[in-house]
Amino acid sequence: MSGWRRTLGAVLTGCLLICKGPAAGAEYPRLEPLPAPATVKPALAKLGWHLFFEPRLSGDGSRSCASCHLPSRGYADGQPLSRGYNGTEYFRNAPGLLSVRLKARLMWDGRLDGADLPTAVRDMVTEAHFMNADGRLIQERIRQIPELLALWRDAFGAQSQPYGPQLFVAIAEFLKTLDSGDTLVDRVLRGDKVTLPPAVREGMALFSGKGQCIRCHNGVLGSDGKAYRLGVPEHPAIAAEPLRMITLLRHHATMGVPNYMAERKDPGTYVVSKQAADRGRFVTPALRGLTHTGPYMHNGVLATLDDVVAFHDKGGGPGSELQPLGLTARERTALVAFLRAWSAPLPAMSEPPAYDYWLTGAAR
Numbered sequence: 001m002s003g004w005r006r007t008l009g010a011v012l013t014g015c016l017l018i019c020k021g022p023a024a025g026a027e028y029p030r031l032e033p034l035p036a037p038a039t040v041k042p043a044l045a046k047l048g049w050h051l052f053f054e055p056r057l058s059g060d061g062s063r064s065c066a067s068c069h070l071p072s073r074g075y076a077d078g079q080p081l082s083r084g085y086n087g088t089e090y091f092r093n094a095p096g097l098l099s100v101r102l103k104a105r106l107m108w109d110g111r112l113d114g115a116d117l118p119t120a121v122r123d124m125v126t127e128a129h130f131m132n133a134d135g136r137l138i139q140e141r142i143r144q145i146p147e148l149l150a151l152w153r154d155a156f157g158a159q160s161q162p163y164g165p166q167l168f169v170a171i172a173e174f175l176k177t178l179d180s181g182d183t184l185v186d187r188v189l190r191g192d193k194v195t196l197p198p199a200v201r202e203g204m205a206l207f208s209g210k211g212q213c214i215r216c217h218n219g220v221l222g223s224d225g226k227a228y229r230l231g232v233p234e235h236p237a238i239a240a241e242p243l244r245m246i247t248l249l250r251h252h253a254t255m256g257v258p259n260y261m262a263e264r265k266d267p268g269t270y271v272v273s274k275q276a277a278d279r280g281r282f283v284t285p286a287l288r289g290l291t292h293t294g295p296y297m298h299n300g301v302l303a304t305l306d307d308v309v310a311f312h313d314k315g316g317g318p319g320s321e322l323q324p325l326g327l328t329a330r331e332r333t334a335l336v337a338f339l340r341a342w343s344a345p346l347p348a349m350s351e352p353p354a355y356d357y358w359l360t361g362a363a364r
């Protein structure tokens with residue numbers, strides 16, 4: 001073999017080992033099947049189920065967790081932007097809560113660690129724009145509802161009294177029971193011999209190949225837990241509706257953003273890191289259960305999965321970290337078919353009965 005041929009051969013062999021382009025998808029973690037359900041303490045999760053639906057956990061008793069996280073919508077709310085507490089409105093989309101226990105980061109800007117669900121629950125209960133309640137107020141309310149006090153004592157012991165921080169732990173235990181459900185795609189990921197519909201199979205190959213989705217959407221939820229800028233357009237209602245702008249600015253103030261009154265667009269993870277490079281970055285969302293949780297993106301500006309795939313295909317909006325993909329119409333349809341196939345039918349969820357306060361008003 002001549003010298004140059006040997007060199008070319010060496011380069012090609014080397015390249016087979018290290019030049020795996022994104023098309024191969026091999027350098028990214030894979031998609032993973034759904035793990036076994038979480039082991040929970042049944043009495044604690046049962047108490048948490050009651051509390052999730054309990055409106056007296058909000059300041060004026062008007063709303064529960066389930067008012068914004070609807071079981072019939074995969075625990076999202078179907079609105080582009082979430083409502084806020086009475087007299088406020090929020091500036092982001094309410095995320096679904098199926099399989100939330102498996103998330104690495106919580107909130108669209110990733111401000112909380114996924115391992116700390118009780119803190120997320122506490123923020124939901126106490127923040128002025130979610131439920132606006134005080135921990136000591138609600139612990140006394142629970143003490144004044146005989147059936148809930150009994151459930152509390154089943155969970156925490158016969159002598160125990162309702163206590164704010166434990167209340168958040170109970171709701172977090174309930175959240176751990178919300179699984180997105182097994183799908184045909186999970187069976188393929190487990191190596192079972194199942195036949196996927198042709199479009200789904202094609203979409204699954206595109207997801208890790210030409211579509212490059214696997215770069216960011218990987219692991220068990222289809223999320224790497226990191227934040228990227230896709231250049232998603234602002235939702236016009238934030239600038240147009242004073243109540244949403246007020247909440248946005250309050251969020252910046254709470255997070256210690258410098259010169260926060262001048263931040264009139266949602267800068268995503270920048271409010272957490274204060275690094276300029278993070279402006280406009282949001283945490284990669286999980287992709288399980290998407291058929292239940294639209295509209296999509298951190299501000300709900302994209303109504304359908306077709307819109308979302310077309311947006312990624314054109315390389316996103318201004319400042320995006322995506323590359324244009326040049327997908328054909330058929331390939332976009334196949335990707336949507338795959339995303340839909342990764343949603344299981346909604347798991348059944350019943351509402352607990354509503355209970356009154358002690359009739360005599362005397363706390364036990």
Ligand code: HEC
Nearest residue numbers: 064065068082083084085093094095106107108120124130
């Ligand atoms: C007024 C509407 C509203 C209410 C009430 C509400 N939430 Fe939320 N929830 C949201 C919104 C909006 C977000 C996303 C906030 C963000 O990213 O800035 C969120 C985020 C979350 C998250 C993080 C999810 C993720 O994927 O990052 C959890 C967990 C959660 N809520 C649980 C609860 C629980 C439990 C309750 C009741 C104690 C509750 N929420 C009450 C609107 C609400």
Ligand code: HEC
Nearest residue numbers: 211212213215216228232282283284285296297298308312
């Ligand atoms: C560079 C990382 C990256 C790549 C590559 C990527 N995405 Fe995304 N994706 C994101 C981020 C970040 C968001 C949320 C952006 C926002 O709201 O500002 C998102 C949003 C989505 C959503 C909306 C989910 C929801 O609940 O709102 C879907 C669906 C989605 N991506 C599918 C795909 C598909 C399909 C591909 C491949 C064609 C892909 N993504 C490639 C990072 C990425």
